[in-house]
Structures are given as C-alpha cells and as structure tokens.
Amino acid sequence: MRYYLLPLVLLLSFLVVLLPGCEPKEDIITTDSSARLEFTQDTVKFDTVFTSVGTVSKRLWVYNRNARAVRVSEISLQNRPGVTYSLLVNGEPTLTARDVEIRGKDSLLVLVRATIDPTPSDLKPFLVVDDLKFRTNGNEQVVKVLSYGQNAYFHNQEEIRRNTIWKADKPHVIFDYAFVDSLVTLTIEPGTRIYSHAGAALLVGGTLRCNADFRPTAELKPTDRNFVRFQADRREEQYQDTPGQWGGIWFLSSSRDNVVRFTEIKNSAFGLLVLNPKILRPFPSVTVENSVIQNISSAKQAFTNAGVQIALDGAALLALSGNFTARNVLMANCEQYAVEGLLGSSLQLDYCTIANYTTLANRLTPSVILASSLKINNQVKTAAPSLTMRNSIVWGSMREGEELEFVDGEQYAGNISISSSVLKTKKYDNTATLGQRKNGNILNPTEGPGYLFKSTPLRFRGKTLDFQLDTLSPASNKAVPLPGLTRDLLNRSRNSTTPDIGAYERVNP
Structure with missing residues (x-):
C-alpha cells in the first residue's frame, strides 16, 4: 500500500513549493469600521x-x-x-x-x-x-x-478608616470618591478648598465635621477665606456656574451627627444627600448652618449599590429617610428641587432663603417637595415626612408660580408647620387642610415696588446675583425672633425684636 501513496506525497510536496507564502491572519489589516480599540x-x-x-x-x-x-x-x-x-x-x-x-x-x-x-x-x-x-x-x-498645576492632596478612591483632618494648607482633589468609614470622623478645617473631578463624590458612612468649630467674631464677607468651599475641578470661566459637574456630599445609612457650617457647595448633582433607602433607624442626621448651596443639577441619578435600585433627582438638600436641620442657609439656582424630603424624613428650616432661579427656561418642579412614598426595587415604600419651617423664604422662577408641593399631603398635614415665612404658592393659598395663609406667612407678594432680593437673574441680567434683601423687601422686619439664632449667614446681628425673614439680615446703607 505504501508504494501507491508515494506518488501522492511527492505531488503534494511539489504543490506546496509552488504555492506563494500565506500571510498570518493577525498581520492582515482590516478596514472594517467595527474594529475599535x-x-x-x-x-x-x-x-x-x-x-x-x-x-x-x-x-x-x-x-x-x-x-x-x-x-x-x-x-x-x-x-x-x-x-x-x-x-x-x-x-x-x-x-x-x-x-x-x-x-x-x-x-x-x-x-x-x-x-x-x-x-x-x-x-x-x-x-x-x-x-x-x-x-x-x-x-x-x-x-x-x-x-x-499646583501642589494638592489627592483622594483617589480613598477609604478613610481612622479619624482624619483635612487641612487647609493645600487644596484637596477628589477622583471617583473619598469614603469615610462608619465610626470614623472626617474633620475639615476652616478655609479648606475641595475640588472634585467629574462624577466624584464625598461619601460619609461615619461622621463629617465640616468647619464645625469655626466661631467668627465679626461680620464676614461672602468671599471670606474661612469658608470651606466645595466645587468642581474645572476652573475655566464657562464652568464657574455650571450644575452637575460632580456628585456632591452623600451621607449613608450608618452616618451620624454630621455638622456642616460656614461652607459653600456649588455646581454638583446633589448638595447634601442623605441616602438611607432601606429606611434603617436611627436616621442619619445633618445640621447645616451659615452655608450656601447653589447651581445644583436636575439630572436623575441611578443608585444600584447594596441590592438597592433607585433613581433620584438632584436637590440642594435631599433626605431619603434622613433628618436635616438647616439654619441661615441659602439654596439658590437649582435646576430642579432645592429641598426634597422623602420616606419619613424630618426637615427643619430656620432663617433659610430658597431663591431658585434656574438656567432652565421650562422648570416644572417646585423648589420644596415632600413625599411619603417612593418606589425602591420596583416596590412602593411608604413613611410620612415632616417639615418645620420658620422665618424662611421659598421663592423662584417657576412659571406657574408654584414653589411648594406636598405629595398626598392630606395624609401627613399634621407634620407640616410653616410660620413667619414668605412663600410662592397658589396651590396652598386657599386649601383648608394644607393652606398656608396663616401663622404670619406672607404668600405671593408682588415684586414691586419692593423686590424680595437685591439682584436676581430676572431683575438684573448680567449683574452679580445677590439674594440679600432689597431695601423695600416684603420680607424685611417680618420674622419672629428665635432663641439662639441672633446672627445671620454672614454673622451679622439680627434685629432683636423684628428680624428679617431669610438667611440675611438687611443692612441699612
């Protein structure tokens, strides 16, 4: 049999010699547009x-x-x-x-x-x-x-597992996230500057004490170097007031006893977010004093960690089963909500100014919203929220003139207490249960001859915004003195008998 195969073997060998060399496939260049790197x-x-x-x-x-x-x-x-x-x-x-x-x-x-x-x-x-x-x-x-281009402290997916102080001697830059572990305290010194890259956030599972021990002895300017300032890391002029450039400060379900004072937070997806979707008790708590939160995004954010699927809209203060106490706080220019309380959250606002003028021409959401139910993991959870508001302003550029919303509010009307405040609302002007034309509140004042604020985007285009009270503001001398709150956002003394409503006490020229 082998004699018959020999001619065939010789023929195949001859053909192999005559054939041209075959180029390996990995060396053949493809021009297919789907071939990406x-x-x-x-x-x-x-x-x-x-x-x-x-x-x-x-x-x-x-x-x-x-x-x-x-x-x-x-x-x-x-x-x-x-x-x-x-x-x-x-x-x-x-x-x-x-x-x-x-x-x-x-x-x-x-x-x-x-x-x-x-x-x-x-x-x-x-x-x-x-x-x-x-x-x-x-x-x-x-x-x-x-x-x-400068010396800085860099926090790139950093996990803080012992008590830590962020000093003010150099800027701090956050990439992705910095995480404060439970039972650990992060202290931020007066004057610290924190710059966050796109999408980055400060996550607090323990305790945040931001400028908590700063005690000014004189009046402050808005540019005072002792304010702690959070913002995005893009410094070009076109990014100075652009919302949604970074994630914000998030307080997780294990977080406790947080204090944020004399702080500016700007250009983020959220200002301060309490994220407790499993409704674990005790609720995380945050005290915010003498601070400014502005230029907050309207983009919806999806959260999928720890077996929880939820989507939340941006807000300056957003409590999901959490508690906020805010005193002398300005919340301005949010593209959607300024304050949002969900699922049993407790909100107390004293001497706060919400001046929600937005770059969006068609904002359809109110500045302050409460809701007792929320869909989490495709299941509706329910817990009644509460709101106490005193000597505060809720105003903005909502075209329909509605800056308040209590979703299913009749079910928790007893949890809502608003007094001595200026409110922009038509819905709650005449309703019997939730109507707010009482307790010294001022509803829907006209913007002339006395404007609420010195300068807004609607009143003076191109001028520096100033949400301090105008000379003839309807909020002047209409507040009721509150124990312990004798100074305004800039540490100016309030009138002892008839203080002004809002975060700023008006200064006579």
Missing part, C-alpha cells in the same frame, strides 16, 4: 505635585482585540494652553503619530508626557484637560488627559 483607562491622570516636578510620564496601553491587524491613521493631542503634552509611540517622541499598525490580538504602549513650569505662578489649583485622539477606520476614540 480598547484602552487600559479612559483618562490619563497626572495627579503629581507639579510645583516640584517639571516633566512626568504616564503609560497608556492600547489593545487591538480583533483577530486582524488595524492601522491607526492618527494618534494626536490638541495641546491646549497651560501644559505641554507629548507622546512616545513605538519608542519615537512625537506630537502626532500616523499610520501606526497594531497586529491582531496585540497591543501598543503609548507614553504621555506632561511638561509644566515647576515654578508656581498662581496660588490657585488649575486643571488642564486635553484630548488624546485615536482615528481608526473612520472611527474617532478619545482618551482624556488631565493635569493639575
């Missing part, structure tokens, strides 16, 4: 102390998961002013690399270099963001590159 990270972060280091390099691995090779037509940076970025591709320094081939199932190492003047020219931290672009088969994919 993958990256080790979506952001290259230079969180180094640039004030002491001139040039730093970071690695970015680029993966071709496709079976065939791809040709990256261009790898480039925009090089915006502030920091000089450069690339090292296949060992070659360049600003733009073209026609870079990556074999199938292979990878490419790109080194990104940032060069900055190590001499600090500005005491403020600044963020420089660039786009590292990859163009492949008509697709453009972008990896963000960001750098900070």
Whole structure:
C-alpha cells in the first residue's frame, strides 16, 4: 500500500513549493469600521505635585482585540494652553503619530508626557484637560488627559478608616470618591478648598465635621477665606456656574451627627444627600448652618449599590429617610428641587432663603417637595415626612408660580408647620387642610415696588446675583425672633425684636 501513496506525497510536496507564502491572519489589516480599540483607562491622570516636578510620564496601553491587524491613521493631542503634552509611540517622541499598525490580538504602549513650569505662578489649583485622539477606520476614540498645576492632596478612591483632618494648607482633589468609614470622623478645617473631578463624590458612612468649630467674631464677607468651599475641578470661566459637574456630599445609612457650617457647595448633582433607602433607624442626621448651596443639577441619578435600585433627582438638600436641620442657609439656582424630603424624613428650616432661579427656561418642579412614598426595587415604600419651617423664604422662577408641593399631603398635614415665612404658592393659598395663609406667612407678594432680593437673574441680567434683601423687601422686619439664632449667614446681628425673614439680615446703607 505504501508504494501507491508515494506518488501522492511527492505531488503534494511539489504543490506546496509552488504555492506563494500565506500571510498570518493577525498581520492582515482590516478596514472594517467595527474594529475599535480598547484602552487600559479612559483618562490619563497626572495627579503629581507639579510645583516640584517639571516633566512626568504616564503609560497608556492600547489593545487591538480583533483577530486582524488595524492601522491607526492618527494618534494626536490638541495641546491646549497651560501644559505641554507629548507622546512616545513605538519608542519615537512625537506630537502626532500616523499610520501606526497594531497586529491582531496585540497591543501598543503609548507614553504621555506632561511638561509644566515647576515654578508656581498662581496660588490657585488649575486643571488642564486635553484630548488624546485615536482615528481608526473612520472611527474617532478619545482618551482624556488631565493635569493639575499646583501642589494638592489627592483622594483617589480613598477609604478613610481612622479619624482624619483635612487641612487647609493645600487644596484637596477628589477622583471617583473619598469614603469615610462608619465610626470614623472626617474633620475639615476652616478655609479648606475641595475640588472634585467629574462624577466624584464625598461619601460619609461615619461622621463629617465640616468647619464645625469655626466661631467668627465679626461680620464676614461672602468671599471670606474661612469658608470651606466645595466645587468642581474645572476652573475655566464657562464652568464657574455650571450644575452637575460632580456628585456632591452623600451621607449613608450608618452616618451620624454630621455638622456642616460656614461652607459653600456649588455646581454638583446633589448638595447634601442623605441616602438611607432601606429606611434603617436611627436616621442619619445633618445640621447645616451659615452655608450656601447653589447651581445644583436636575439630572436623575441611578443608585444600584447594596441590592438597592433607585433613581433620584438632584436637590440642594435631599433626605431619603434622613433628618436635616438647616439654619441661615441659602439654596439658590437649582435646576430642579432645592429641598426634597422623602420616606419619613424630618426637615427643619430656620432663617433659610430658597431663591431658585434656574438656567432652565421650562422648570416644572417646585423648589420644596415632600413625599411619603417612593418606589425602591420596583416596590412602593411608604413613611410620612415632616417639615418645620420658620422665618424662611421659598421663592423662584417657576412659571406657574408654584414653589411648594406636598405629595398626598392630606395624609401627613399634621407634620407640616410653616410660620413667619414668605412663600410662592397658589396651590396652598386657599386649601383648608394644607393652606398656608396663616401663622404670619406672607404668600405671593408682588415684586414691586419692593423686590424680595437685591439682584436676581430676572431683575438684573448680567449683574452679580445677590439674594440679600432689597431695601423695600416684603420680607424685611417680618420674622419672629428665635432663641439662639441672633446672627445671620454672614454673622451679622439680627434685629432683636423684628428680624428679617431669610438667611440675611438687611443692612441699612
């Protein structure tokens, strides 16, 4: 039999010799537009102390998961002013690399270099963001590159598991999150500046004492350096008043005895959020005093942790089975709610000003809302909330003129007490059970001749906003003195017999 096979073997060997060499599949370049790249990270972060280091390099691995090779037509940076970025591709320094081939199932190492003047020219931290672009088969994919130009404390997915003090000597920058463990206290010193990257949040499972021990002895200016200030890390002019740039401060179900004083929180998805969706008792509690919360987003946020699925709208103060006590607090320019109390939450507002003027032309939500029921994990949970409001203002740009909403309020009407306050509401003007034309309240005053506030977006476009009371404001001298609350948001003495309604005591010129 083997003699018959020998001619066949010889013939096959001859054909193999004549055939051209076959190119491996992983070297054949595909032009399919679905052949996309993958990256080790979506952001290259230079969180180094640039004030002491001139040039730093970071690695970015680029993966071709496709079976065939791809040709990256261009790898480039925009090089915006502030920091000089450069690339090292296949060992070659360049600003733009073209026609870079990556074999199938292979990878490419790109080194990104940032060069900055190590001499600090500005005491403020600044963020420089660039786009590292990859163009492949008509697709453009972008990896963000960001750098900070000042010495700072960086908190990148940091878990704080012992009592900690955030000092004011350098700014603090939060990436993703900083988490305060239960039974642990985070203390933030007067004058501390906290900058959060997109989507980042401060999560408090223990206790937050933010400027809790600051005791001013004189009148403060709104720009006083002793205020603690939370904001986003984008410092460009167009981002100064943009809501929703970072997550806010979230108090979890294990959190207790939190104090936030002389603090500004701005440009976030939430200002202060108590998140207790399992309605665990005792409820987390937060005391807020002499603070400003403004420019809060309207975007709905989904929460899926710990077996809980829930979606919440942005608010300056949002309590989900939690307790807030707010005194001398300004809540301004929220794109949706300013105060939201859900599922058994208890809210006490004394000398607060809610001035909810928004960039949204069609805001349809009231500034203050209470609700006794909420869908969690597709099941409706029910618990009656409560609200005590004294000497406060609830106002805003709602077109229908309604800045109050008590969802199913007849069921918990006994839990609502509002007195000596200025309210913008038509719904609760004449209703018997929930009507608020009583207890010294002032409902729907006209905006002239005495305006409520010195400057609003509707009254003076382009002028610096000022929610202190105007000269002839209907809120002047209409409050009832409250024990222990003899000073306003800026630590000015209140009239001892007829103080002003709201967070600010009017100062005579």
